[in-house]
Amino acid sequence: MHELFIEMECSQFTKTGQAACGDDVRFLTVDKEKRYIAALSDGLGSGVKAHVLSTMTTTMALRFLQSNLPTLESVEIIMDSLPVCEVRKISYATFTLFDFALGGRARILEMGNPGYIHLRGTEEIGPVSERKVQSEHWPDRGVRECDADLRAGDRIIFCSDGVTQAGLGERRDMKLGWRRSGVLKFAQEKIAADPEISALDLSRQIASTSVGITKGVCRDDVSCVVIYLRKPRVMRILSGPPFRRENDAEYxxxxxxxxxxxxxxxxxxxxxxERELGAAVKISLADMREAGALPPIGRVAGVGIATEGILTLGRVLSALEEGRPINGEPAAARAILARMMRHDRIEFVVGTKVNECHQDPNLPQELELRRSVVRRIASLLERNYRKTVKIDYY
Amino acid sequence: MEKIKVEICCGTACYLLGATRLMGIEQNLSKEMKDRVEFEVKPCLGLCNDERLGGSPYVRINGSEVLANATPDMVISRVNELLGREEV
Incomplete structure (x- = not known):
């Protein structure tokens, strides 16, 4: 089981006309326990008020799950702490919580959200066991607690009712909305067509299809979480000449x-x-003209893509730091960022020889040392993008 | 007749010090010149470490001749010279 990578992704749309999304989704990985926690909450109503309710719920839920607080106690604390809505005189935020430690079973807690979907390939799998947890303080709100047996290749999907109720009362062919059954069928079709579809792609397709049902107008906040247990996709970034030339071949x-x-x-x-592997890189003047604000990108036949070093890595770093959309980046940075997002484990192989001409005082001071830029990229990828990163120096 | 090979270095230093000015160079050539010159962009020609050569950006012609501080005019006039010599 330890070879598994747990890809947890979410796609969201905010209700049309609202400034803030009333759903909140949070993920937490606890490295030393090899534990993965996800929380989705849909706050009562929409806009900022709903956003506050759902954010409070997910924040508390993650904390309680991580500290193994009993289910009933956690739920009661959450319900007791939410502010009461002036209009409806209730405090309310639905939730789905997912808690999984490698080697064990997953626990899923649901209150008020559409039921989660567990898929093994295209086959739907039911929970191993399930029970109701009822609070005396809140007799009308039961929590469904399920244990699920997860294996490599399995997916867990859960969403807010904005997804399952898309089309409700609006489309004749969907009088009750898209429903959980519609989402299930759609996910099964997508997986049949692309058995290795990533969690990110699947969640995007589910969320955008639900918005498409109402012709792009969101009647409610839409959130779809997909969790995919799979073998890690590994990529490698080689940058910088090795300190000793005799290590070039191994590098x-x-x-x-x-x-x-x-x-x-x-x-x-x-x-x-090129020299060690007998490969050749091709870059044309046209590539250079299309390169944007960075040196051009080339392709080393049979090996991978080739880019300039420190300026490009610097740009990748700043895009990750600011969370800028990939599409606006110059070609070389865009290509690296897109590859990073497609992979789970990113391995840097860094040569530590310092390029003396970069010390030329005529060049901008931003030409930082490669090692420090790579280290900063690595820590951002781990912290903000849930990637595992390894750095080897040569 | 063999084409004249012009390699433009696009390493970090060359890029920062003006290699981008060379990317439009093809458009400034006459049609007959275009047919006789082959341009290639190189990730790094590795010349900037050699102080004797001058400065970035570098262009290499026919695999051996190095132009330092290269500008489009400089490259075009050198290519013209080489083409003229071949025709004599």
Whole structure:
């Protein structure tokens, strides 16, 4: 089980006309317990008020789950702490909580949200056991607690009712909305067509299809979480010449991971790869004209893509830091970022030889040392993008 | 007749010091020149470490001749010279 990567992703749309999303989704990984926790909450109503309710709910839920507080106690604390809505005189936020430690069973707690979906390939799997938890303080709100047996390749899908109720009362063919059964069928079709579809892609497709049902107008906040247990997708970024030239050959061999999974980052680095692996890079003047605000991107046949080094990595770092959308980035940074997002484990192979010409005082001071830029990218990928990262130095 | 090979370095230093000015160079050539010159962008020619050569950006012609501080005019006039010499 330890070879598994747990991809947890969410796609959201805010109710049309509202400034804030009334659903909130949070993920937490507890590395030392190899434990993965996800929380989705839909706050009563919509807009800022709903956003506050759902955010309070997910924040408390993550804390309580992590500290193994009993279910009933956690739920009561959450319900007791939510502010009461002036209009409806109740405090309310629905939730779905997912808690899974590698090697064990997953626990799923649901209150008021559409039931979760567990898929093994395209087959729907029911819970191993399930029980109702009822609070005396809140007799009308039961919590469904399920244990699920998760295996490699399984997916868990859960969403807010904005997804399942899309089309409700609006479309003749969907009098009761898209419903859980519609989401299930859609997910099964997508998985049948692409058995390795990522959690991100599947959640995006479910969320955007539900919005498409009402012709792009969101009648409610829409959130769809997909959790996918799979073998990690590994990519490797080679950057910088090794400190000792005699290590060039071994360094270059690290690029042997398949063309879709390798980035060679740096002019001298590309030269080493060409020389050691007998590969050739091709870059045309047209590539250069389309490159945007960075040096162009090339393709090393049979090895991977090639980009300039430190400027490009610097741009990748700032895009990750600011969470900028990938599409607006220059070609080289865009290509690296897109590959990073498609992979789960990112391995940097960093040569530590300092390029003396980068110390030229005529060049901008932003030309930082490669090692420090890579370290900062690595920590952002781990912290904000839930990737696992490894750095080897040569 | 063999084409004249022009390699433009696009390593970090060359890029920062003006290699981008060379990317439109093809458009400034006459049609007959275009047919006789082959342009290629290189990730790094590795010349900037050699102080004797001058400065970035570098262009290499026919695999051996190096132009330092290269500008489009400089490259075009050198290519013209080489083409003229071949025709004599």
């Amino acid at each position: 270059a061999r690290q690029a042997n991971l398949g063309e879709d999974h390798v980035v060679i980052c740096g002019g001298t680095t590309v030269n080493i790869i």
